[in-house]
Amino acid sequence: MKLFDVYPLNSITITKAKGSYVWDNEGQQYLDMYGGHAVISIGHTHPHYVQRITDQLNKIGFYSNSIKIPLQEELAKKLGKISGKEDYHLFLCNSGAEANENALKLASFYNGRKKIIAFKKSFHGRTSLAVAATDNPTIVAPVNETDNVIFLPFNDEAALQECFAKNENEISSVIIEGIQGVGGINEASVSFLQLIRKLCTENVAVFIADSVQCGYGRSGKFFSHDYAGVNADIYTMAKGMGNGFPVAGIIIAPKIQAKHFMLGTTFGGNHLACAAALAVLEVIENEKLMENAQQIGNYLQTELKKIPQLKNVRGKGLMIGFDVPEELKDLRKNLLFNHHIFTGEAKPNVIRLLPSLSLRKKDADQFLEAVNEEVEALALKGIEKINN
Numbered sequence: 001m002k003l004f005d006v007y008p009l010n011s012i013t014i015t016k017a018k019g020s021y022v023w024d025n026e027g028q029q030y031l032d033m034y035g036g037h038a039v040i041s042i043g044h045t046h047p048h049y050v051q052r053i054t055d056q057l058n059k060i061g062f063y064s065n066s067i068k069i070p071l072q073e074e075l076a077k078k079l080g081k082i083s084g085k086e087d088y089h090l091f092l093c094n095s096g097a098e099a100n101e102n103a104l105k106l107a108s109f110y111n112g113r114k115k116i117i118a119f120k121k122s123f124h125g126r127t128s129l130a131v132a133a134t135d136n137p138t139i140v141a142p143v144n145e146t147d148n149v150i151f152l153p154f155n156d157e158a159a160l161q162e163c164f165a166k167n168e169n170e171i172s173s174v175i176i177e178g179i180q181g182v183g184g185i186n187e188a189s190v191s192f193l194q195l196i197r198k199l200c201t202e203n204v205a206v207f208i209a210d211s212v213q214c215g216y217g218r219s220g221k222f223f224s225h226d227y228a229g230v231n232a233d234i235y236t237m238a239k240g241m242g243n244g245f246p247v248a249g250i251i252i253a254p255k256i257q258a259k260h261f262m263l264g265t266t267f268g269g270n271h272l273a274c275a276a277a278l279a280v281l282e283v284i285e286n287e288k289l290m291e292n293a294q295q296i297g298n299y300l301q302t303e304l305k306k307i308p309q310l311k312n313v314r315g316k317g318l319m320i321g322f323d324v325p326e327e328l329k330d331l332r333k334n335l336l337f338n339h340h341i342f343t344g345e346a347k348p349n350v351i352r353l354l355p356s357l358s359l360r361k362k363d364a365d366q367f368l369e370a371v372n373e374e375v376e377a378l379a380l381k382g383i384e385k386i387n388n
């Protein structure tokens with residue numbers, strides 16, 4: 001049997017990882033500024049994480065959600081404390097798409113409505129409702145097409161107000177990434193998030209904060225939406241939650257009541273997933289990784305802004321994007337093959353940095369040095385061209 005070929009692949013095989021570094025099968029070391037797509041929150045193979053999962057696996061890895069799993073309660077308590085949302089309730093699942101699917105569905109159960117407001121350049125996942133709320137028609141199959149999703153321009157306050165006025169008593173939820181990831185690192189403005197809060201409250205609609213990529217401390221605050229000083233009704237989370245172990249969840253404001261069987265899952269919240277998620281939170285807390293993300297992120301942005309060829313350096317904490325001009329379009333490839341540094345991309349010509357929240361200054365400096373070398377090499381080529 002062969003693999004179903006859905007990913008364009010770099011021909012690199014990673015066999016070992018530690019902190020912000022990975023190694024290939026020939027022993028070549030790489031700096032990981034991509035965090036395996038924003039997943040590696042506390043660093044690869046963190047000893048506390050490895051130990052907690054190993055210990056748990058030796059006791060019990062899985063039993064069904066038909067029994068009490070005290071680790072889930074421990075996780076809810078810890079998550080409530082670190083996120084500052086202690087009165088919310090936790091539902092555990094397995095992936096970002098599933099978290100958003102459950103959030104959109106729960107909103108509809110709550111207010112009995114069907115319409116969803118989503119935004120241009122959004123990405124919310126590949127399951128039926130999540131993909132319908134994703135602004136990329138190429139990944140929406142005919143069976144996922146629906147008139148229930150209204151796409152509005154990102155950060156357009158007038159369009160949002162107009163949409164609520166036009167669809168009175170029909171809007172079930174508004175779903176928004178605090179910082180769009182796949183869309184190219186676009187920050188929702190403080191006033192836009194505040195307006196969403198206000199309009200959702202006035203219209204009994206549910207404010208869903210997709211924090212799958214921008215959450216879990218990556219922005220320097222636990223949820224990037226926290227920068228606006230408002231609470232969403234549901235936060236969805238995945239990627240950084242398990243540092244690579246597939247675990248996801250939604251936290252739900254107390255006004256939304258649970259009913260038996262309204263949501264459910266076989267694997268979600270299993271013993272092993274909870275152990276992984278608890279280990280992540282313990283390391284985030286003990287090693288002050290949110291503060292580190294803010295500090296190293298600010299340093300990276302300040303230094304990147306000094307390179308005039310890089311345009312529109314943006315983001316928060318360790319979720320950073322910048323535009324590269326046409327003449328530097330190979331920058332990402334060159335960083336990988338000349339300097340052995342993984343970065344992320346968002347088309348067209350946007351580089352995304354999503355490293356571990358434990359990234360050190362010297363790792364950031366290694367990256368900056370490589371970018372500067374590539375920019376200088378390009379400038380030299382330009383001079384040679386003129387001279388010839």
Ligand SMILES: Cc1ncc(COP(=O)(O)O)c(C=O)c1O
Binds near residue numbers: 098124238239
């Ligand atoms: C903002 C956002 N939401 C949802 C998802 C979907 O997550 P998953 O791939 O775990 O289903 C992603 C994945 O990139 C994402 O960036």
